[in-house]
Amino acid sequence: MRMKKMLCGLLVAVLVFAMAPMAAFAAGELWVNGVDILTADSYTVQCGEGTAVYDPDNAILTLTNATLNQANRASRVIDVPSSIGELTIRLVGDNTIENHSEGIMAFCPLTIDGQGTLTITTGTVAGLISSGDMVIDGATVTVTTTNDGAIQANGANLTLQNGATLKGTGKYYGVNAQQVSVTGKSTLITAGTEELYNAILANTSLIAEDSTITGTSDGVAILSFGPITLTDSTVTATSTSSYGMWSVDLLSIAGHSTVTTQGENVGMDGNSGVQISAPSDGYVEILVGDDAESAQPSASSPVGPGQNVSVTDMGNYSYAKVAPHTHELTYVPAVDPTPAKPGNIEYWYCEGCGTYFADAEGAQEITEADTYLAPEGTADIPGSNEGQVGGGDWDWPSSSGGSTSGSGSGTTTGGKENPSTGDSSLMAGIALLAAASVGGILLSKKRK
Numbered sequence: 001m002r003m004k005k006m007l008c009g010l011l012v013a014v015l016v017f018a019m020a021p022m023a024a025f026a027a028g029e030l031w032v033n034g035v036d037i038l039t040a041d042s043y044t045v046q047c048g049e050g051t052a053v054y055d056p057d058n059a060i061l062t063l064t065n066a067t068l069n070q071a072n073r074a075s076r077v078i079d080v081p082s083s084i085g086e087l088t089i090r091l092v093g094d095n096t097i098e099n100h101s102e103g104i105m106a107f108c109p110l111t112i113d114g115q116g117t118l119t120i121t122t123g124t125v126a127g128l129i130s131s132g133d134m135v136i137d138g139a140t141v142t143v144t145t146t147n148d149g150a151i152q153a154n155g156a157n158l159t160l161q162n163g164a165t166l167k168g169t170g171k172y173y174g175v176n177a178q179q180v181s182v183t184g185k186s187t188l189i190t191a192g193t194e195e196l197y198n199a200i201l202a203n204t205s206l207i208a209e210d211s212t213i214t215g216t217s218d219g220v221a222i223l224s225f226g227p228i229t230l231t232d233s234t235v236t237a238t239s240t241s242s243y244g245m246w247s248v249d250l251l252s253i254a255g256h257s258t259v260t261t262q263g264e265n266v267g268m269d270g271n272s273g274v275q276i277s278a279p280s281d282g283y284v285e286i287l288v289g290d291d292a293e294s295a296q297p298s299a300s301s302p303v304g305p306g307q308n309v310s311v312t313d314m315g316n317y318s319y320a321k322v323a324p325h326t327h328e329l330t331y332v333p334a335v336d337p338t339p340a341k342p343g344n345i346e347y348w349y350c351e352g353c354g355t356y357f358a359d360a361e362g363a364q365e366i367t368e369a370d371t372y373l374a375p376e377g378t379a380d381i382p383g384s385n386e387g388q389v390g391g392g393d394w395d396w397p398s399s400s401g402g403s404t405s406g407s408g409s410g411t412t413t414g415g416k417e418n419p420s421t422g423d424s425s426l427m428a429g430i431a432l433l434a435a436a437s438v439g440g441i442l443l444s445k446k447r448k
């Protein structure tokens with residue numbers, strides 16, 4: 001049902017685009033603000049207080065504080081035929097394009113660069129379209145279209161790089177491209193304003209690396225018909241009637257990413273699952289629920305440093321957030337053992353992820369067993385209850401365990417997630433046996 005509604009919306013968007021005038025102007029024309037700039041003196045067209053200047057040798061059109069509001073006969077303000085080959089629009093200062101119909105139509109690959117800004121406002125046709133690959137390179141571009149999608153790389157890829165900022169708000173989509181790549185500290189902010197439509201529609205894949213993506217719409221906010229791969233990025237997707245973010249393939253979230261999704265009944269999901277990979281230097285938590293307020297850690301949370309998990313039940317939750325986990329440490333003072341009762345070393349515990357630490361900074365991870373001090377005179381108690389320990393989610397002390405059990409053997413290696421067997425000392429073995437003997441008690445405490 002949801003799929004049907006969503007696809008219905010998609011189909012309409014495609015039809016609308018197909019009906020838009022597609023014919024390029026004859027080769028040898030490059031229309032800018034109502035003038036064929038190839039015929040203009042010094043390849044320069046006045047644009048309000050500013051200018052548009054074309055460099056035919058390098059195919060660079062430089063806009064300097066330009067205000068463009070004159071369309072050509074095809075109702076386009078900038079109309080680039082395929083004969084140009086490949087165009088770069090370079091932005092200097094603040095530039096604007098306004099038209100009731102179309103803004104920029106490039107029938108070739110298009111790059112927009114420069115330190116300036118470009119704000120495009122259009123009505124019945126998308127503000128920014130290319131039929132070749134579109135690259136926003138460090139520039140700041142804002143497109144608002146009231147009666148069509150906003151930004152489209154038609155049958156081609158859209159790439160943001162080098163700190164680019166691209167904002168797209170359109171009726172049927174904010175952004176529509178084959179592959180959408182947002183890289184190098186770039187920002188993509190999108191919205192689809194019509195019921196059941198999308199903010200981002202990636203027909204082959206969506207990639208974010210060290211960047212930010214925001215999508216808001218009524219239909220699936222961020223939709224990819226292929227994989228979605230998010231690395232070290234901040235992604236926020238909000239849908240009022242459908243999924244927040246949906247990959248028809250695999251949804252992967254890696255590194256130091258914060259991904260927050262809210263849908264009507266599914267926050268995020270992938271048809272081939274959701275794979276979450278923690279960075280080597282930190283934990284990742286997975287919060288799921290109806291909304292941000294009620295969300296709780298999922299069964300797969302937290303994901304430890306360097307680990308990755310496949311989450312298969314994301315589709316059960318209308319809210320899902322994957323984010324770096326920050327430990328909230330509770331101090332537990334040392335208790336000396338007596339002949340009758342065991343004691344413990346001082347330690348710090350994070351209830352959110354169930355991890356023990358030897359220090360207040362949470363730098364040195366230890367196991368629960370490491371905190372245990374056997375009753376006086378019973379340190380070498382034989383392992384009389386082996387068989388009970390393995391049944392639970394007990395983590396056997398790693399090689400670092402022996403060094404932090406209070407006996408001070410001083411061989412901490414920090415290799416927590418990869419227990420090695422080569423350096424087990426006699427001391428570690430004894431601590432392990434002692435821990436095993438009370439494993440049942442510790443487990444029941446932990447599960448309380």
Ligand SMILES: [Zn+2]
Pocket residue numbers: 283325326327328350351352353354355
């Ligand atoms: Zn924690």
